[in-house]
Structure formats: structure tokens, C-alpha cells
Amino acid sequence: VQLQAFGGGLVQAGGSLRLSCTASGRAFSSLNAGWFRQAPGKEREFVAAATLRNGRTYYANSVKGRFTTFRDNDKNTVYLQMNNLKPEDTAVYYCAALGGLPIFSTILNDLKYDFWGQGTQVTVSS
Numbered sequence: 001v002q003l004q005a006f007g008g009g010l011v012q013a014g015g016s017l018r019l020s021c022t023a024s025g026r027a028f029s030s031l032n033a034g035w036f037r038q039a040p041g042k043e044r045e046f047v048a049a050a051t052l053r054n055g056r057t058y059y060a061n062s063v064k065g066r067f068t069t070f071r072d073n074d075k076n077t078v079y080l081q082m083n084n085l086k087p088e089d090t091a092v093y094y095c096a097a098l099g100g101l102p103i104f105s106t107i108l109n110d111l112k113y114d115f116w117g118q119g120t121q122v123t124v125s126s
Contacts, residue, residue, distance in 0.1 A: 001025045001115045005095045008120030011085055015124070019080040021095030021117050028071065032098050033078040035069060036110050037091035037122075046108045047093070050078055053101050058108075063089075085124045092119040 007019040021033065032051045038044040048069040049058045057069055068081045078095065096113035098106075106112045 001031070001097065003095050003097060003115055003117035005093065005117035005120045007080075008093060008122045010123045010125065013086055013124055013126050015085050016081070016083045017085065017122060019082070019093055019095070019120060019122075020077050021079075022075070022077045023097065023115075024076070027073070028076045028078055028097070029073045030099065031115075032100075032102060032107065033069070033071070034096045034098070034107065034110070034113055035080045035093060036096060037089075037093045038119075039088075039091040042091075044094070044110050046110065048080060049107045051102070051107060058104070082122070085122075087124045087126045090122060090124050092121050094119045 002024045003021055005021045034049040035047040036044050037047050047060050050069045066084045071078050095117040097115040098113045
């Protein structure tokens with residue numbers, strides 16, 4: 001499975017961006033999709049996930065209410081819609097995927113993901 005992430009860029013605080021992550025080699029509808037980010041000097045952190053467990057989505061508290069992740073199975077793509085962006089959202093964003101029905105703690109753990117996209121830079125200016 002290969003993942004390709006697109007959509008990063010430079011935006012002013014309060015603006016919006018939509019990241020996309022397209023899978024090849026396997027239907028994304030059979031995978032849990034996660035979004036992570038890594039800011040300079042910081043560890044990679046969980047942002048959001050779209051899971052196979054009843055289609056539930058999960059969000060980090062820092063992005064809840066501002067970010068939304070959703071699927072388009074026809075395009076084999078998962079999106080991360082980011083609204084009301086803040087300077088602290090500046091990071092390289094990664095999409096990732098894993099199969100099965102992982103428990104919540106696994107969803108949050110980047111080490112558990114099997115497939116990764118290449119990362120896309122999001123920069124939010126103040």
C-alpha cells in the first residue's frame with residue numbers, strides 16, 4: 001500500500017486548508033486512516049483518525065471542533081479539513097493507515113501504523 005498526501009501550504013491564522021491522502025494498492029475503505037503531525041523540535045503527535053469501527057472519527061483535543069477527517073471511497077482518498085488554523089498548527093502533516101479494528105489506544109499510537117504518506121508542510125502565519 002502506498003499513500004500520497006497533498007494539500008499543505010502557507011495560510012494566515014484563521015484560514016483553512018484541506019489535506020488529502022490517496023491510497024494505491026488497496027482500498028482505503030478497508031483501512032483505518034490516521035493523521036499525525038510533527039512540529040520542529042517536537043515529537044510526532046496524533047491529530048485525527050477515521051476508523052473502520054462503525055466509521056468513528058477521533059480528534060486530538062487541540063484540533064477538536066476545527067478539524068474534520070472524512071473519506072471519499074470512490075476516490076480512495078481520506079481528507080483532513082482544517083479550519084480556523086492557528087500558528088501552533090504549523091507542522092509537517094502525515095497520513096497513515098492500518099488494518100483491522102484497533103482499539104482506541106492503538107489508533108493514537110503512530111508506531112502501530114503500517115503505511116505512511118510522505119508528509120506535507122502546513123505553515124500558519126500569525
